[in-house]
Amino acid sequence: MKAYWYDNLPGDQREPHDSGREVPSSYLEKLGVLYYSFPDIADVDALASSRSYKNRDEITISPSTLPGYEEKVKNFFHEHIHEDEEIRYITDGVGYFDVRSESDDWVRIELAKNDLIILPAGIYHRFTTNADNYTKAMRLFKEDPKWTPLNRSEETDKNDFRQGYLKTRVSAA
Numbered sequence: 001m002k003a004y005w006y007d008n009l010p011g012d013q014r015e016p017h018d019s020g021r022e023v024p025s026s027y028l029e030k031l032g033v034l035y036y037s038f039p040d041i042a043d044v045d046a047l048a049s050s051r052s053y054k055n056r057d058e059i060t061i062s063p064s065t066l067p068g069y070e071e072k073v074k075n076f077f078h079e080h081i082h083e084d085e086e087i088r089y090i091t092d093g094v095g096y097f098d099v100r101s102e103s104d105d106w107v108r109i110e111l112a113k114n115d116l117i118i119l120p121a122g123i124y125h126r127f128t129t130n131a132d133n134y135t136k137a138m139r140l141f142k143e144d145p146k147w148t149p150l151n152r153s154e155e156t157d158k159n160d161f162r163q164g165y166l167k168t169r170v171s172a173a
């Protein structure tokens, strides 16, 4: 895992866009983003049962395994929230999760094999593969998949889960 401020320069979303300014994990914690390195699947099982995550699936995001790959990668990159946590465990390849900071800037989190991330409900985020075009990830969910992305709008700004998230977010001041 490596986290840094996104450079906001034009160019393909799959390029690193590394501004060279690192973001410490203590800041990710303030945003409510949790990160773990789990080399053993038993660690994932333990976390899943402690948070009542009963179901999971695995998705391989690459041109040869995901029909309509280019379109889907663009869709994953639309800024959105969910009304539930987003838990992803990377089992192979690399992926970028971008999350909004308190000042509404992008923090880019690079995840590789054995990295697990928990994004809180209501945080604005987006996802992309990197230039290698290959991310294999386990998606964990409680009961039924509740992955509906709610793209950012004035309406999602008022969403109860968004408002709840803003109340819990720790001020960096």
Ligand code: KMT
Residues within 6 Å of the ligand: 059, 076, 086, 088, 095, 126, 127, 135, 137, 139, 147, 149
């Ligand atoms: C999301 O919500 O953006 C995703 O689930 C991305 C695919 S899983 C790495």
Ligand code: NI
Residues within 6 Å of the ligand: 080, 081, 082, 086, 125, 149
């Ligand atoms: Ni999402």
